[in-house]
Amino acid sequence: MSLDLQHYPTLALAQTPDKLRQLPQEKLRELADELREYLLTCVSQSSGHFASGLGTVELTVALHYIYNTPFDRLIWDVGHQAYPHKIVTGRADRMSTIRQKDGLHPFPWPGESDYDTFAVGHSSTSISAALGMAVAAEKEAKGRKIVSVIGDGAMTAGMAFEALNHAGDIKKDMVVILNDNEMSISENVGALNSHLARLLTGNLFNSIRDGGKKLLSNVPPIKEFASRAEEHLKGMVVPGTIFEELGFNYIGPIDGHDVNAVVDTLRNMRKFEGPQLLHVVTKKGKGYAVAEEDPIKFHAVPKFNPADNALPKSKATAPTYSAIFGEWLCDMAAKDPKLMAVTPAMREGSGMVAFSQQYPEQYFDVAIAEQHAVTFGAGLAKEGLNAVVAIYSTFLQRAYDQLIHDVAIQNLPVLFAIDRAGIVGADGPTHQGAFDIAFLRCIPNLIVMAPSDENECRQMLYTGHLANQPAAVRYPRGSGMGVTPDKAMTALAIGKSRTCRESMAKESQRVAILNFGCLLPNSLEAAEAIDATVIDMRFVKPLDGDAVLKAAQEHDVLLTLEDGCIMGGAGSAVIEHLQQHGVMKRVKTLGLPDSFILQGTQQEMYEEHGLDAKGIVASATQFLAR
DSSP, X not given: OOOOTTTOHHHHTOSSHHHHTTSOGGGHHHHHHHHHHHHHHHHHHXXXXXXXXXXXXXXXXXXXXXXXXXXXXXXXXXXXXXXXXXXXXXXXXXXXXXXXXXXXXXXXXXXXXXXXXXXXXXXTOHHHHHHHHHHHHHHXXXXXXXXXXXXXXXXXXXXXXXXXXXXXXXXXXXXXXXXXXXXXXXXXXXXXXXXXXHHTSTHHHHXXXXXXXXXXXXXXXHHHHHOOOHHHXXXXXXXXXXXXXXXXXXXEEEETTOHHHHHHHHHHXXXXXSEXXXXXXXXXXXXXXXXXXXXXXXXEEOSOOGGGTSOOOOOOOOOBHHHHHHHHHHHHHHHOTTEEEEEXXXXXXXXXXXXXXXXXXGEEEOOSOHXXXXXXXXXXXXXXXXEEEEEEHHHHGGGHXXXXXXXXXXXXXXXXXXXXOBOOOTTGGGXXXXXXXXXXXXXXXXXXXXXXXXXXXXXHHHHHHHSSSOEEEEOOSSBOSOOOOXXXXXXXXXXXXXXXXXXXXXXXXXXXXXXXXXXXXXXXHHHXXXXXXXXXXXXXXXXXHHHXXXXXXXXXXXXXXXXXXXXXXXHXXXXXXXXXXXXXXXXXXXXXXXXXXXXXXXXXXXXHTTOSHXXXXXXXXXXXXX
């Protein structure tokens, strides 16, 4: 889709920031309107993250208008909201390719554009990165300005506060923009978010400013805790005070959809020294009514017709692994009142909506705080509750120390339901679940399971729930083989595999495929072509060592298959086991290479990396021919 100059005349004059800055300020409102309309047109035809970008149109225009990007550094936190930024930084004509194989990256990506100053995708990194850049800018002494944009959801993470605390201490020149839209992907939770939301409700905010003394007159514990003068206590309920206490000069809140107000404010702030925080209030989904009403549904969208004012109804398909987990969670909670489920702001994505509604006293959304989620689960388990931590593979990386230090060392029975394991597709390298097998299997006391279908997933969750030690079930994004899970829950024998197909060959060149996880259909299809034995290994740890040794004894070649990184992965576990038993056997490990996997559909990535049936057959044939 190319940029239609006839329909977007002002945007056509502002396809790059240097051209945008040539516009008179009175044209910026028209530019914002056209940019929002173009974003709607683009994403409705390409799919992608949507509501966040609609909310940052005016802010994007103002930032590039006031700051000399890319010389001045602009860092977007997470990057869901950066589509307008991509459009006005020379990529408008490629927006139809976003999140697609060989297309635009789904998030800011320095290899794609000089305007993308820092690779993002995970939450709450922007302030830390900006502070590092601010230190470098001071040493460089060329007048470079540094700005980070962080949402109120991302501000709930501890890393953001660590960065704020450090920035306020060393007092480098930088601007942090708090984009306050009262939303992350799921609804924001936490004391800070509640605090900001209450204060921004018009009359209450004004009355607090004017009548703080009356408001606090009946709250002596706050006085005792703060040990400050009464006038300062009034300031504790004004949103800026928390940032002022951390060493920032707080400005705001201002209307983030008044482009001229944002421009004027940033123009003034550009002159300030030291750490500055601008509080901007925006609305997620701004300008598209149905997205404003339901920003969670419109956070990321498929292709749709904007005129319908609705997303297309999904076609009936097999239930996703996330849905399988959610159903198991509800069924298990009905039997176990001690079950407690924890998520770091991933209720919808992890399939936990029904559980949160049916069992609100057993459901905990801890906000974007993966480290806290894991140790919170450890605390629950330590006191005899049955903790289930639902977390994406890529986000579990952020809590690795807690997994080892707080769960595994104490051998606490926390069950990790690891969603989005393996290839996730369009969100690219920051979201691929490529590393969990490798970083989990080296941890003592931890059971690691990889279901090959929906029923195995359900039974593995039950197995982990009963294991009385740390356990993890890692499952992929989307649907599986279409297997209907058994309603009955049966614990699997821990560390035991199952043979799915026996090779009929009696002579040499017999092949056994040791499959770990969701690629079993590809293994079975390939096995038919080369007459291979297929073993569904089920457990990465403890490994079914007897099955490995038997397969080595009865076959000439072993192929291991996993949807994770080869280095340190399940295939490595097989080789290690053979070596420890003095067995010399030809083993070919198939999985993800030593590189970060870019965006594309799951099937495209499987094909590219030889993990589809055709690729497995080719690898086996070449390996046998050596």
